[in-house]
Amino acid sequence: xxxxxxxxxxxxxxxxxxxxxxxxxxxxxxxxxxxxxxxxxxxxxxxxxxxxxxxxxxxxxxxxxxxxxxxxxxxxxxxxxxxxxxxxxxxxxxxxxxxxxxxxxxxxxxxxxxxxxxxxxxxxxxxxxxxxxxxxxxxxxxxxxxxxxxxxxxxxxxxxxxxxxxxxxxxxxxxxxxxxxxxxxxxxxxxxxxxxxxxxxxxxxxxxxxxxxxxxxxxxxxxxxxxxxxxxxxxxxxxxxxxxxxxxxxxxxxxxxxxxxxxxxxxxxxxxxxxxxxxxxxxxxxxxxxxxxxxxxxxxxxxxxxxxxxxxxxxxxxxxxxxxxxxxxxxxxxxxxxxxxxxxxxxxxxxxxxxxxxxxxxxxxxxxxxxxxxxxxxxxxxxxxxxxxxxxxxxxxxxxxxxxxxxxxxxxxxxxxxxxxxxxxxxxxxxxxxxxxxxxxxxxxxxxxxxxxxxxxxxxxxxxxxxxxxxxxxxxxxxxxxxxxxxxxxxxxxxxxxxxxxxxxxxxxxxxxxxxxxxxxxxxxxxxxxxxxxxxxxxxxxxxxxxxxxxxxxxxxxxxxxxxxxxxxxxxxxxxxxxxxxxxxxxxxxxxxxxxxxxxxxxxxxxxxxxxxxxxxxxxxxxxxxxxxxxxxxxxxxxxxxxxxxxxxxxxxxxxxxxxxxxxxxxxxxxxxxxxxxxxxxxxxxxxxxxxxxxxxxxxxxxxxxxxxxxxxxxxxxxx
DNA sequence: AGGTATTACATA
DNA sequence: ATGTAATACCTA
Numbered sequence: 001x002x003x004x005x006x007x008x009x010x011x012x013x014x015x016x017x018x019x020x021x022x023x024x025x026x027x028x029x030x031x032x033x034x035x036x037x038x039x040x041x042x043x044x045x046x047x048x049x050x051x052x053x054x055x056x057x058x059x060x061x062x063x064x065x066x067x068x069x070x071x072x073x074x075x076x077x078x079x080x081x082x083x084x085x086x087x088x089x090x091x092x093x094x095x096x097x098x099x100x101x102x103x104x105x106x107x108x109x110x111x112x113x114x115x116x117x118x119x120x121x122x123x124x125x126x127x128x129x130x131x132x133x134x135x136x137x138x139x140x141x142x143x144x145x146x147x148x149x150x151x152x153x154x155x156x157x158x159x160x161x162x163x164x165x166x167x168x169x170x171x172x173x174x175x176x177x178x179x180x181x182x183x184x185x186x187x188x189x190x191x192x193x194x195x196x197x198x199x200x201x202x203x204x205x206x207x208x209x210x211x212x213x214x215x216x217x218x219x220x221x222x223x224x225x226x227x228x229x230x231x232x233x234x235x236x237x238x239x240x241x242x243x244x245x246x247x248x249x250x251x252x253x254x255x256x257x258x259x260x261x262x263x264x265x266x267x268x269x270x271x272x273x274x275x276x277x278x279x280x281x282x283x284x285x286x287x288x289x290x291x292x293x294x295x296x297x298x299x300x301x302x303x304x305x306x307x308x309x310x311x312x313x314x315x316x317x318x319x320x321x322x323x324x325x326x327x328x329x330x331x332x333x334x335x336x337x338x339x340x341x342x343x344x345x346x347x348x349x350x351x352x353x354x355x356x357x358x359x360x361x362x363x364x365x366x367x368x369x370x371x372x373x374x375x376x377x378x379x380x381x382x383x384x385x386x387x388x389x390x391x392x393x394x395x396x397x398x399x400x401x402x403x404x405x406x407x408x409x410x411x412x413x414x415x416x417x418x419x420x421x422x423x424x425x426x427x428x429x430x431x432x433x434x435x436x437x438x439x440x441x442x443x444x445x446x447x448x449x450x451x452x453x454x455x456x457x458x459x460x461x462x463x464x465x466x467x468x469x470x471x472x473x474x475x476x477x478x479x480x481x482x483x484x485x486x487x488x489x490x491x492x493x494x495x496x497x498x499x500x501x502x503x504x505x506x507x508x509x510x511x512x513x514x515x516x517x518x519x520x521x522x523x524x525x526x527x528x529x530x531x532x533x534x535x536x537x538x539x540x541x542x543x544x545x546x547x548x549x550x551x552x553x554x555x556x557x558x559x560x561x562x563x564x565x566x567x568x569x570x571x572x573x574x575x576x577x578x579x580x581x582x583x584x585x586x587x588x589x590x591x592x593x594x595x596x597x598x599x600x601x602x603x604x605x606x607x608x609x610x611x612x613x614x615x616x617x618x619x620x621x622x623x624x625x626x627x628x629x630x631x632x633x634x635x636x637x638x639x640x641x642x643x644x645x646x647x648x649x650x651x652x653x654x655x656x657x658x659x660x661x662x663x664x665x666x667x668x669x670x671x672x673x674x675x676x677x678x679x680x681x682x683x684x685x686x687x688x689x690x691x692x693x694x695x696x697x698x699x700x701x702x703x704x705x706x707x708x709x710x711x712x713x714x715x716x717x718x719x720x
Numbered sequence: 721a722g723g724t725a726t727t728a729c730a731t732a
Numbered sequence: 733a734t735g736t737a738a739t740a741c742c743t744a
Contacts, residue, residue, distance in 0.1 A: 065732045118732050
């Protein structure tokens, strides 16, 4: 720091006292100094101080730093540009006339000022990387809010928000913006009670917020496009975020059909880095006012944004898998609040979080009346275990006779969808009789068949020699799920006269024609059928419900609704068969086509149990010692609860660098190391305090140079 | 003393 | 994180 350190203290002067004096002197007696550089280089005449966001993700460096603006960079060093600066200890040390240490790091120039609060000599900006101002005040404020919400650093969020630079894309000029289009008609929005009013408000320049429970069927991309058009008509911009490239392509198509080309940008990971940056720049420069894209597009710097919208917030792709793991819904909520724009969350299903937005009064519901829902949704039948038990033929063929009949009937008039859970997504072994998942007696992990006769726990490895079902006492086990491929083969033999197509992880079909065919798909990979499917079979539903996860029911319902929404309405003879117990809440919600009712019931239950989203949770994961020391140092708000720590089974560990092993040569295998997880829970309203506390504790740990890391995550995706 | 491992500290 | 200065530690 300064030479004060070397002054001998008077008698009794402890180091704390010295530090105190130093601080006092600095605060009280040293006025704001004009910036000086070490070698007194010529500075910009106006606003010679640049506040810089240094691109280091480290939490305790998460603040702005002041640099001097040399005269020759004065013109280029505008707020928002990318810069390079010297940063790091020793970078300002002058020894034998040469700078030592401290490398050049990237950063963003956030602001120009006349003076600095820092009294020491300022380093000068090293370069302005390009004159393109990529970090505007809105994006900065949003990124700051997201970092705070998720106990992360601004640099981490900006890494998600600003695409890497591409010189060629930057050099090319963006086209001139088009004038605002006329307000669109309501189109199929008129099927929803408050739909047209929402569009009107958008077109008038207001900022309505809504949770929209979409009717099943193919209209949602066009409906989103109309909402975008309404926002554009008000002279503002608009943003739509969807879970994947397929659905982005459908909204893209709808927007082009409604508005013509050149009015919107498509921001997905599928276009290469160059194209992506080009599109992003066109948005930032205001030459394009509307955006549709996937996750990263949530930060797109739309000029004067009037509407942020997202589709299917329950889809896991909306949760970013890079630190600090922000969720699109939460980011867009923050954005709506910060930028005072409209908010539209649409889905065929309804997440608990969406229901809460309505319950709290933050958003209004947009729903169709029951009669319309009934007509647009297919007729759903269930096949439970009791039906199956009476159905000998079905047991043998794995396909209940009801499903058989519905498929045969449906194939007369069009394609039939068969949804099969993904292998590996569900418990491996289950009771032969009642299908309760087979679990380890010691740790409740899933059992798997190891050798011919040996059963082992997949988590703790404990052998199980005398398994019997804890629910019904049976001794038989069965492999739980038959994959899509084998299902397709079986169905192909059963219906030799129709083609069988599959759509799954490795080979996803976008669409199939309206001719009779069997289409076997895993959840999320269902193709759209021209004119809608005649019927759908949702197989092995019990397996989707059997997952040991708080969201298992919600998730199963979401996937059933998504598949069923591709089926014709019951007024056109659309039929669905779900193989699951009809007494279960998600199954009933599917039969009644009542996603909102299901979400409200779940919400009430979560409130009672103190689970998210009613309370807010965060997790900290690391070695037991690391977690313990983290807990000791963290200064939680008084209303916070600590749940755990408990050991984390290997399968449930967060992905990422396997760290924490001692120095090489110690012979410890990281795989053998135990990890603990602790959950921290706060009531509504204390989320910000929790995040701040976690961030402070993490920063202190890092500053101390703690060896084994603790991974902190706000809103963990699964809390077991 | 003189050198090396370890820790503390600051980053403009 | 990362580099430097301060220090603790070790050998002759």
